[in-house]
Amino acid sequence: EIVMTQSPATLSVSPGERATLSCxxxxxxxxxxxxxxxxxxxxxxxxxxxxxxRATGIPARFSGSGSGTEFxxxxxxxxxxxxxxxxxxxxxxxxxxxGQGTKLEIK
Amino acid sequence: xxxxxxxxxxxxxxxxxxxxxxxxxxxxxxxxxxxxIRQAPGKGLEWVSYISSSGSTIYYADSVKxxxxxxxxxAKNSLYLQMxxxxxxxxxxxxxxxxxxxxxxxxxxxxxxxxx
Numbered sequence: 739e740i741v742m743t744q745s746p747a748t749l750s751v752s753p754g755e756r757a758t759l760s761c762x763x764x765x766x767x768x769x770x771x772x773x774x775x776x777x778x779x780x781x782x783x784x785x786x787x788x789x790x791x792r793a794t795g796i797p798a799r800f801s802g803s804g805s806g807t808e809f810x811x812x813x814x815x816x817x818x819x820x821x822x823x824x825x826x827x828x829x830x831x832x833x834x835x836x837g838q839g840t841k842l843e844i845k
Numbered sequence: 846x847x848x849x850x851x852x853x854x855x856x857x858x859x860x861x862x863x864x865x866x867x868x869x870x871x872x873x874x875x876x877x878x879x880x881x882i883r884q885a886p887g888k889g890l891e892w893v894s895y896i897s898s899s900g901s902t903i904y905y906a907d908s909v910k911x912x913x914x915x916x917x918x919x920a921k922n923s924l925y926l927q928m929x930x931x932x933x934x935x936x937x938x939x940x941x942x943x944x945x946x947x948x949x950x951x952x953x954x955x956x957x958x959x960x961x
Contacts, residue, residue, distance in 0.1 A: 772947035774890075781940055781951035782890065793949055825890055829946035832904045836890040 740764050740828050744837035750845040753816050759840045761809040761826035770830035773802055773811045776839075777822045785824075786811065813842075847871040847950045849941045854955030861931050865955060867924040867941030875899075875919040878945035881926045883937035884954075891937075894926065895945040909935075931959045 741764040751757045761771070769789040774782040784793040786802035789809060799814040813820055821844050826837040853865040865881070880895040894905045894915040903915055914927040924941055936959050942948030 770946070781953055783951075784947060784949045787947040787949075827890070827947070833906055834892045834946070836892070838889050 739833050740767060740831055740835050742826055742828055742835050742837035744824075744826055744840045746840060747838070748841045748843060750843050751816055752845045753818060755816055755845075757813040757816055757820075757842055759811040759813075759824055759842070761804075761811070761837050763807045763809075763828055766806045767828040767830035769805045770828055771802075771804070771809050772827045772829065773800075774825045774827065775820075775822045776825065782825065816842075818844075847943065849943065849950060849952035851939065851941050851952045851955035854939065854957045856958045856960065857931055858961050859932060859959055861959070862927070862929045863931065863957060865926040865928065865939055865941075865957070867952060869922045869924065869941075869943070872943070874917075874922040877943050879917060879924045880942045880945055880948055881915060881924075882940045882942055882948075882951075883935075883957075884940070885934075885937045888937075893939070896924070897945075928957070931957075933959050935959050 743762045745760045771789045773786040776782045785796050785800050790802045801812045803810050823839045823841050825839050848870045850868045857863050878897050881893040883893050884890050896903050896915045912930045916925045938954040938956050940954045941952040943950040
């Protein structure tokens with residue numbers, strides 16, 4: 739099983755600033771990596787797939803990068819609606835697995 | 846628009862059974878792989894199972910293998926999860942999602958609570 743590790747667990751950032759979230763895989767997942775946003779009481783929302791491709795309707799301030807074992811989600815200028823929990827997820831090998839999440843909170 | 850609506854959750858005793866359903870609309874259901882993903886209260890996400898568009902390919906997480914069965918009825922645009930021998934650690938919100946690798950549509954989830 740591939741273990742996904744996200745850092746930091748909690749990230750405090752001011753609105754308008756840049757946020758950088760990290761995700762590491764225990765073995766290479768190539769570019770088979772997705773990012774999701776989840777707000778309280780809501781289902782996850784797909785942001786990025788293929789490590790760097792934005793899903794339909796996702797604003798350009800969200801960008802993904804990386805391949806192999808190291809990945810990054812960057813939110814270029816935080817809006818109030820961006821404060822949420824973010825998960826990375828690999829789909830290179832079954833069992834598809836998620837990271838434990840990074841909570842992005844308002845500083 | 847794409848809609849996925851789960852139902853069938855509830856309170857069940859350890860060792861009991863439940864059948865979850867997911868009603869799909871707004872897209873050609875028979876064209877898509879479908880998944881069940883769960884989230885224990887206050888915890889992260891865990892993939893449970895997925896099924897191919899025809900139903901011929903199925904995968905399960907080890908934690909549910911032999912106890913849960915995923916199925917679909919393309920004529921009824923519905924996805925199912927039969928859950929047997931339920932344990933306390935199966936307590937979670939169960940989401941139905943369109944797709945297998947990186948699902949782009951999710952239902953709002955149905956809560957399953959396993960407790961005596």
